[in-house]
Amino acid sequence: MENYYVFLIFSALDLKKILYYDELIMNDMDFLINKQEFSFASVLIPLIRDGGCPSVLFEVRGSNLSQPGEVCFPGGGIEPFESPLQAAVRETKEELLISEDQLHHISPVGLLPTPSGRLIYAYAAELTGYCGSFSQDEVSKVFQVPLSFFLHTPPEVYYCHVSVTPGEDFPYPLVPHGRDYKWRSGRYPTYFYQYEGHVIWGLTAKILYDYIKKGTITP
Numbered sequence: 001m002e003n004y005y006v007f008l009i010f011s012a013l014d015l016k017k018i019l020y021y022d023e024l025i026m027n028d029m030d031f032l033i034n035k036q037e038f039s040f041a042s043v044l045i046p047l048i049r050d051g052g053c054p055s056v057l058f059e060v061r062g063s064n065l066s067q068p069g070e071v072c073f074p075g076g077g078i079e080p081f082e083s084p085l086q087a088a089v090r091e092t093k094e095e096l097l098i099s100e101d102q103l104h105h106i107s108p109v110g111l112l113p114t115p116s117g118r119l120i121y122a123y124a125a126e127l128t129g130y131c132g133s134f135s136q137d138e139v140s141k142v143f144q145v146p147l148s149f150f151l152h153t154p155p156e157v158y159y160c161h162v163s164v165t166p167g168e169d170f171p172y173p174l175v176p177h178g179r180d181y182k183w184r185s186g187r188y189p190t191y192f193y194q195y196e197g198h199v200i201w202g203l204t205a206k207i208l209y210d211y212i213k214k215g216t217i218t219p
Contacts, residue, residue, distance in 0.1 A: 038117050042088035043075030043204075045109065045124040045211060046096070048144060055144040056208070057127060058200065059095060062140045069140070071200045073207070075120075084121035092125075096142070097133040104128060109211050112203065115162050115188055122207045145195050150212050155191040155205055162186045 046057040061070050074092040078084055085108075089100060109122035134142050164183040172178040191205035200208070 038119055040078040040084070040119050040121070041075060042078055042084045042091065042121045042123065043073040043207065044088040044092045044103075044106075045073055045122065045208065046092065046103075046127040046130075047124060047147065048127050048130060054126075054147040056147055056150065057096075057130070057142060057144050058198070058204075059134065059139045060141045060143070062136070062138050064137070070202070070204075071198060072204050073122075078121075085123060088121065088123045095135050095138050096127075096130070097135055098127070098130065102127055102129050109207065109214070112207060112210075114203065120203065120207070122211070124211060143198060145198070145200075149195055150193065150208060151215075153193065155193050155209050158190050158192070159187045160190055162188045 047054045048057055058071050059074060061072055074095045075088060076091040078087040082090065085106070089103060089106070092098065092103065093100060103125040104127075106123055106125040109124050112120040112122060114120065132142065163185040166172075172181075175181050189206075190202060191209050193200040193205055193208070
């Protein structure tokens, strides 16, 4: 059996470095132009080592939440009194019904801006002593996928077109060429993984794919 020692989570990142990174993020948030126009969230990728080969733990969103039935990582909005890391840990504890001492080697993955104006801070951590618990208020079920699947299976990629649609009261006379103004548009890649009937896509797949790309593998 292949033995993967995976990624940023299992690297020599100590607590001091993580706290420094989180402080840096908070400073960046204050530096952001028009910060009030954005919303902020944090997610955490839980990795479980069972029998030597790590697996990734996913949630399926509960029926009473927005986007019910979608696959996601633990996470949610950042409260005014907490850092992105604190939010990621808090949400993971609440959704998986675990204690903080079950999370080890917490590592930053990166920052994902979305076309909807949300900034998502992503972390990864090793989750130990997990027995399959979850909050039924937020999660309908959990499942695991071997990390080796993502290492050897590239995602399917499709593109969404992103464009500007001004509101009905937009002041076209104040803009050069009025209604004929050439707004900039773009393409937004959307990633999909399919595993044993589960579809992992959207922001969850995008965060995971970036995490996989950044990882280093030691056979």
